[in-house]
Amino acid sequence: MRLAGEALAGTEITRRLVLHAGLLAAAGFALSGCGRDDELHLEASDIASYGFLSHAQAAVLSDVADIMIPRTETAGASDTRTIQYLDQLMQTWAGETTKLEVDDFIERLENRAQATHQTAYLNLPDDVRRNLLQGIDKASFAESSGDASGTSYRRVKWLIFHIHYTSEAANPDFILIPGQYHGDVSETEYLALVEENRY
């Protein structure tokens, strides 16, 4: 499936554009009241390439990943194409339990948005979505948490972080071949060695 025709291929699109492309409408999401201008930084070809996630699920997870790992002075989850890679993992690596947990997390997130705000998750304002996820995060890692929603959240969160932090953009100082070992260097010396041997 191509996003809004071939004309969009290769162009950077915003979440709003995704929404208006009708991909989420098909899943029953309301389109009004978004009020956001944050960008997904997706290529249209990326959107078209999801194989496990529905486009609606991909949009939700992309938003979740960006809230978890926003772009700051360093790359964010969208920059590292985390959800596209997660979608690939679901097709090539994940077992049935993980696949169910991904689905379960998204469903529970939507249900929670509906129950507390009477609208779809993506329709919520930025601060509300962030607060919603912060609350889920806190509850999921609370010592007494043993509920299923915490389980699926923790699994999805771990995957998102693992994918992002094993990406090239998130590892600017990675050195594949140090070529030498020094067991006692100052910070200045260390940084100079990193600079000399950067991947």
Added chain:
Amino acid sequence: MSTDFDAIVVGSGISGGWAAKELCEQGLKTLVLERGRHLDHPSPEYTDFQAPWDMEHRGMVPEIYDEQGRYRMLKRKGWTYRNEFIQFFVDEKDYPYTYPEDRPFMWTRGYQLGGRSLTWARQSYRWGPKDFEANAKDGHGIDWPIRYDDLAPWYDHVEAFAGISGAQNGLPDLPDGDFLKPWEMSCAEDYVASNINRSFADRHMIIGRCANLSEPREVHNALGRGRCQSRNYCMRGCSYGAYFSSLSATLPAAERTGNLTVIADAIVSEVILDPETQRATHVKVIDHHTKQERLYSARVIFLNASAIASTQILLNSSSEAAPNGLANASGQLGNYIMDHFGHAGASGTVPGLDDRYEFGRKPTGIYIPNYRHEREEGQDFDRGFGFQGGAQRTRTGHAGARQGIGKAAKSEIGEWQSWTFGIGMFGEMLPYQDNSLRLHPNKTDAWGIPLAHLDCHIRENERKMIRQAEIDAAELLRAGGCTNVESVRTPDDEHVMVGGKTHEMGGACMGHDPANSVLNKWNQTHDVANVFVTDGACMSSCGTANPSLTYMALTARAARHAVELLQEGLL
């Protein structure tokens, strides 16, 4: 292709590679049979040039393996369960073995040319005089028919070729050798080692001796082996050939003689005995793919399939003349299975070095050799233990497994932490006659070979060691100047799985007396003079130091002896 050779070597791992090299260099037309697939060196299966983002599944083992019940033991092992080198390990679902339900045994294998020499930890220590005297001294097991001095020149021989980095420490119980430049300790390791070495007369922390080329010599360069690049990705395979393996070193050395033939996918099921001459004449092979049987003949046969597999082959080589298995007149074949054991250790923080860093990833840590050979006052067990470990300085990892999201959580990632230090014990398991390997009476593998059945467990002597090692580990780190020291050990009522250290030994032990041992002082079976066993199966005790260097030395020594016997017309 000819099926007749001067020598056959079964297995191509650490000891098989050495047997091949020595026999070929002495002019014997030698066939190496490897049950696993062929691998080149460097191999397309090596993953040592992959950055984290290049790795398939970002380094995660496919979850389908869990669903299919595959690689269960490798997963229990933990640190080896990585997608980037899982291809070098065997799935017991495809290659089963059995054990009593309440006493699982961990048999970690690698079925490819080079065997486990691709994935070994490369720690290379000479055993000391006390290690070879221990059985005679305390009466456990069978007295070794050799002593350190018998093996010392062969340690020299194998160290020079393999390339072992290490310091000359001058410790009587851990002899020095012909070492390459030692790896530098990190500042934290140096700090802790200095404190420990000042605090104890008998406990020494040294840099680990490992088979990574810190400074290649001509003998290494001649085989295309290069200097270690401080990547510490050894288990992925090393395209530089910087750590010693059969693929990088011994097999190429054997090949350049023109005397080597290697056949992969060749599963040796048995050694065939001529009852009239009491000599082995053939090795029976089952093709991995076609399951067709073939015979290869030779004047001398070296079994180097691993402690378990070599013993299994001998047990499966029963005949009218040898009803309990080949070379089993003593009835001791399959007994005295051993392994090192851990299950106790400690960790702590190294203070005062937060402004110091390390660059590169050295391929070894530290070593504290066994200091408990003697029963000191208050020591209620025989033998002893050493420790291995090291210091590391890490950064805060990502928050994927803990609370925190958003900019705040992101900003915490990558912060340098203080140096931490960890050590874990390597205990000497006593040789127990009834820790055994037998052929399963009715279960066979896909090639019709009876499964190995392993019934082994640790006893009270080992439990006492674990308890003492926990105390010692904490004491050592505190003496080393560490703070926040925490110790751990496995509870007394929890099963300690033999095989967990991948140092299986015994099964065809060496000894003076044919009535109670399988091999003589030359690793030659007492019963069948042209069959030698020089892998872990031959070990009469297991010491505390990693055994591979000793396998190498024993193999080179036995190979030279076999050649001399052939030249004298005695085989």
